[in-house]
Each structure stands twice: as structure tokens, then as C-alpha cells.
Amino acid sequence: MLFHRLSSLLYLKWRQSWLASFIWTISLVAVTVIVASAFTELFKSDQERNALSQTMENPAMTAMVGPGYGLDNYTNGAMMAHEMLLFTAIVFAIMSILLITRLTRKEEEEGKFELIRSLPVGRLSSLSSAVILVSSLNIFIGAVIAISLSLSNLDGFSVEGSILYGFTLAAAGLVFTGVTAVVAQLTETSRSTLGLSIGIMLIAYLVRAIGDVSNETLSRISPLGLILRTEVYVQNYWWPVMVTVLIFIILILLAFYLHSYRDVGAGLLPAKPGKKEASILLRSPLGVILRLQRTTIISWLAALLLLGVSYGSIFGDLESFFEGNDMLQQLLGDSTEYTMTEQFTTLLMVIMSIFATIPAVISFLKIRGEEKKERNDHLLTTGISRHKLFYYYLGISIVMGIAGLFISIFGLWASSVMVMDEPIPLINLIKAGFSYIPAMLSIMMLATVLFGLVPRWTSLVWAYVVFSFFTVYLGGLMDIPEWLSNLSSFAHIPQIPVEDFDATPLIILSIISIAGILCGQIAYRNRDA
Numbered sequence: 001m002l003f004h005r006l007s008s009l010l011y012l013k014w015r016q017s018w019l020a021s022f023i024w025t026i027s028l029v030a031v032t033v034i035v036a037s038a039f040t041e042l043f044k045s046d047q048e049r050n051a052l053s054q055t056m057e058n059p060a061m062t063a064m065v066g067p068g069y070g071l072d073n074y075t076n077g078a079m080m081a082h083e084m085l086l087f088t089a090i091v092f093a094i095m096s097i098l099l100i101t102r103l104t105r106k107e108e109e110e111g112k113f114e115l116i117r118s119l120p121v122g123r124l125s126s127l128s129s130a131v132i133l134v135s136s137l138n139i140f141i142g143a144v145i146a147i148s149l150s151l152s153n154l155d156g157f158s159v160e161g162s163i164l165y166g167f168t169l170a171a172a173g174l175v176f177t178g179v180t181a182v183v184a185q186l187t188e189t190s191r192s193t194l195g196l197s198i199g200i201m202l203i204a205y206l207v208r209a210i211g212d213v214s215n216e217t218l219s220r221i222s223p224l225g226l227i228l229r230t231e232v233y234v235q236n237y238w239w240p241v242m243v244t245v246l247i248f249i250i251l252i253l254l255a256f257y258l259h260s261y262r263d264v265g266a267g268l269l270p271a272k273p274g275k276k277e278a279s280i281l282l283r284s285p286l287g288v289i290l291r292l293q294r295t296t297i298i299s300w301l302a303a304l305l306l307l308g309v310s311y312g313s314i315f316g317d318l319e320s321f322f323e324g325n326d327m328l329q330q331l332l333g334d335s336t337e338y339t340m341t342e343q344f345t346t347l348l349m350v351i352m353s354i355f356a357t358i359p360a361v362i363s364f365l366k367i368r369g370e371e372k373k374e375r376n377d378h379l380l381t382t383g384i385s386r387h388k389l390f391y392y393y394l395g396i397s398i399v400m401g402i403a404g405l406f407i408s409i410f411g412l413w414a415s416s417v418m419v420m421d422e423p424i425p426l427i428n429l430i431k432a433g434f435s436y437i438p439a440m441l442s443i444m445m446l447a448t449v450l451f452g453l454v455p456r457w458t459s460l461v462w463a464y465v466v467f468s469f470f471t472v473y474l475g476g477l478m479d480i481p482e483w484l485s486n487l488s489s490f491a492h493i494p495q496i497p498v499e500d501f502d503a504t505p506l507i508i509l510s511i512i513s514i515a516g517i518l519c520g521q522i523a524y525r526n527r528d529a
Contacts, residue, residue, distance in 0.1 A: 070234035075156030077233030092173035142170025178251025300359035308411025353436035360401030445516035452523030
């Protein structure tokens with residue numbers, strides 16, 4: 001029987017992923033409801049919403065968030081769907097890709113799947129349980145979002161629109177569940193499954209961006225472009241959701257077909273043969289670590305460049321956009337000596353520095369991942385010491401953070417030059433952005449201390465990153481207490497050019513960070529693996 005003991009495997013996979021499912025559910029629902037409420041508070045009048053709708057009409061914004069609809073009557077619901085639906089759908093897609101990869105190809109790679117297959121289970125039971133679990137999670141989160149928005153009673157959020165909003169997101173998650181299930185049959189490793197699935201998602205985003213600007217048919221080929229045709233809270237079309245679900249069913253049937261006749265542990269795509277001799281880069285531990293992180297580094301640098309370009313593309317319309325919007329002026333501050341664009345730039349600098357910190361933290365935490373898989377032992381047997389291995393990972397992560405910050409700033413400057421009559425000089429942006437490097441170091445310090453002292457809790461550094469983002473991004477709007485805001489290292493950096501440069505907090509943060517990193521390194525050297 002193909003599906004024998006399906007219910008038992010479904011329960012087993014639920015036990016393995018219930019915490020991740022819970023965190024994804026809480027995060028996605030909470031962020032969606034908070035953003036919907038924030039939009040309603042930020043833009044209370046038709047005049048403010050119309051000003052925003054004019055900003056959304058340029059091609060750069062269309063490429064970034066999708067085609068505008070309902071711009072002549074830009075309600076809060078239409079504004080929320082236009083600006084948030086695509087990015088939230090991408091988060092659903094990432095969640096689905098991560099979970100399906102973990103529950104299928106990664107289990108196979110670690111030998112767990114072979115153990116399961118040695119028991120009396122059906123040939124398709126394992127893949128079916130993973131697909132059912134992730135699909136159910138997408139539908140459940142979509143339903144909770146739909147109910148939450150419907151009950152929020154916010155102006156401009158109709159019940160039908162809210163239901164369609166939730167199920168459009170679920171449909172986006174379903175189609176990438178199917179994509180990843182197919183890719184898992186083609187590749188041999190979880191790293192390849194993850195990379196190829198994320199690559200397909202990025203191609204879908206780029207095809208949609210090009211299609212939204214120049215060709216409607218091209219945009220509808222992309223699943224991310226297709227779901228935007230629902231025109232939530234304006235026309236409320238359901239046919240894109242139905243077409244997307246049909247694509248999901250076809251993909252799942254294809255995944256079952258491929259899974260039914262391939263060998264355990266093998267992929268259907270031929271593996272790329274390795275070189276007879278390793279390159280010079282691979283003959284050193286540092287080169288091996290760089291090679292393992294090559295795809296991650298390139299992907300994040302490209303993403304940060306795109307982030308900077310997207311921010312810079314709206315600089316030409318900022319003054320008219322902020323004019324008369326009291327809430328946004330409160331968010332930025334009330335300095336009269338500088339233009340709203342310059343004040344907005346200070347906010348962008350801290351946001352971009354936090355985004356640049358994310359790949360740096362990911363890069364360093366690879367050392368923990370390799371330690372859990374006992375692969376660091378292979379490097380340590382070559383004769384390098386633990387503290388060298390520690391500083392290899394830390395050095396790569398710091399360089400990556402600084403390079404990412406520079407690339408995002410350069411992208412912002414390059415795109416702003418094309419839309420502003422008097423663009424901000426690049427050197428000024430670099431000075432403002434690089435002032436946050438000590439704050440980035442402090443987060444790296446926290447990661448190293450956790451890794452050295454309590455490696456099981458290393459992931460807690462992400463809580464501090466999220467906390468820093470929300471305090472600097474919404475602190476001015478939500479009147480967060482100063483003592484709470486000061487807990488973030490990013491709150492102590494002078495906001496150039498609105499504030500004068502002050503080296504004292506930068507020096508103090510740097511000293512604390514270096515001291516903490518030394519403690520983390522000593523703790524790692526003296527603890528067991």
C-alpha cells in the first residue's frame with residue numbers, strides 16, 4: 001500500500017515541527033494584524049491616502065510591490081493589499097520551502113528516512129505526511145489571518161476582502177509547497193533543494209516585476225504575479241486562487257510520481273562531478289568555510305543591493321508624500337533644519353544596517369550548524385586551533401556585514417541619483433551608514449557569547465535583532481519608553497546628518513563588543529563540543 005501508516009507519520013512529523021509551526025503562525029498573524037492597524041492609524045484621511053497612491057504609480061514601485069489597483073479610491077484595505085500582499089506571500093513561500101525541505105530531503109540526507117522505510121510504511125506515506133502537514137499549516141494561518149482581519153472591524157477592510165486576503169496568502173504557500181516537493185525529488189542534498197527552491201521563488205519575483213511593468217501575460221506566468229490579480233479589497237477576484245490551487249495539485253501529483261520510482265538517497269538530476277584536484281582556495285580551512293557559504297553570501301549581497309535600489313527609487317517623491325502627514329512626521333522627528341528626505345534617510349540607514357547584520361549573523365551561526373553535524377572536527381584535525389576556527393567564521397561574518405551595508409547604500413545612492421534633482425552625496429550616505437558598524441559588532445558579540453557559553457541557545461540572538469528593528473522602526477510612532485529603546489545598541493548611534501557626529505558611543509560600543517567577543521572565544525575554546 002502506498003499510504004500505509006500515513007496517520008502515524010503525520011503525527012511524528014507534527015511532533016518534529018510543532019514549535020516551528022507555532023512560531024510561524026504567531027509571527028505571520030501578529031505582523032499582519034499590527035500592520036493593518038498601523039496603516040489605519042497612519043493614513044486617516046483621503047488626502048493622505050491619495051498622496052500615497054500617487055507615489056505608488058511610478059514603475060519602480062510597480063516592480064517592487066506589484067501593479068496598483070483601486071488607486072483612485074485608495075482605501076486602507078486596498079493600500080494594505082497593494083503594499084503587503086506580495087511580501088507576505090513571499091514569507092509564506094519561504095516558510096513552505098524551509099519546512100518541506102526539512103521534512104523530506106533533509107530527513108533523507110540524515111538517514112532518518114531510511115530508518116522509517118525499514119518499518120511497515122507505504123512508499124508515499126512520508127512525502128504525503130510532509131505535504132499534508134505544511135499544506136494544512138498554510139491553510140490554517142491563512143484562515144486565522146482572514147478571521148483576524150474580519151473581526152478587527154478596521155475601516156476599508158471588508159469581510160470578503162479579508163477572507164480572500166488570507167486564502168490568497170495560503171495559496172501562495174501551497175504552490176511553493178508543491179514546487180519544493182518536486183525539487184526534493186530532483187536533488188541529492190537539502191542544501192541543493194533549498195537553493196533551487198529559493199532560486200525558483202526569486203525568478204518568479206523577477207518575472208513578475210518585469211511583467212508588471214511591461215507585459216501582463218508574462219506576469220501571470222509567475223505564481224507571485226498570478227496571486228496579485230486577486231485585487232483584494234477592490235475587485236476581490238477568486239479565480240487566481242483557484243488556478244494557484246490547481247497548479248499546487250498538479251505539482252504534488254508530479255512529486256508523487258517522481259518519488260515513486262527514484263532510489264532512496266538519490267536525486268533524479270545528475271550530480272555534478274567534482275574536480276580531480278581541489279582549487280587553491282579549498283586547500284585552507286578559511287577557503288573551505290568561504291566555499292560552503294558562497295551561495296549564501298552572493299544571494300544576500302544581491303538582496304541588499306535590491307533593497308537599497310528600491311528605497312532610493314522613491315526618493316524623488318518623498319517631500320510631497322510626507323507633506324501634511326502628521327503621523328509620518330512624528331515617526332521621523334520634528335527637526336526643521338533638515339528636509340524630510342534627509343530625516344527619512346537617517347531612518348533608512350539604521351534599517352539597512354540591521355538588514356546587513358542579518359546575513360552576518362547567519363554566516364557566523366554556520367559554525368554552530370557545522371558543530372552539531374560534527375563537521376568542524378574535520379577542520380580541527382588539520383591542525384588549526386579552535387580559536388582560529390572561531391575567528392575565521394567571525395571574520396567572514398563581519399566582512400560580509402560591512403560589505404552588505406556598503407552595497408545597500410550604494411544601491412540607494414545609485415537609484416536616488418536618477419530621481420532627485422539634488423541627490424545626497426555618496427560619501428555622506430557612507431558616513432551615516434558606517435556609523436552603525438559598532439552596533440552591528442555588538443550583535444555579533446552577543447552571538448559569540450551565546451555560542452561560547454550556551455550553544456544550545458545561540459538562536460536567541462535573533463530575538464535581539466528583531467527587538468532592535470521594532471524599537472528603531474516603530475519606536476517614535478508607538479512612544480516606546482526611552483529606557484526600553486536604549487536596550488538596543490542601534491539607539492545609541494548618532495543619526496547623521498540630523499545629529500552631530502559623536503565618537504564616544506561608538507568607541508564604548510566597540511570596546512564592549514571586543515571584550516564580549518574575547519569572552520565568547522575563550523568560552524568556546526574551553527567547553528566541550
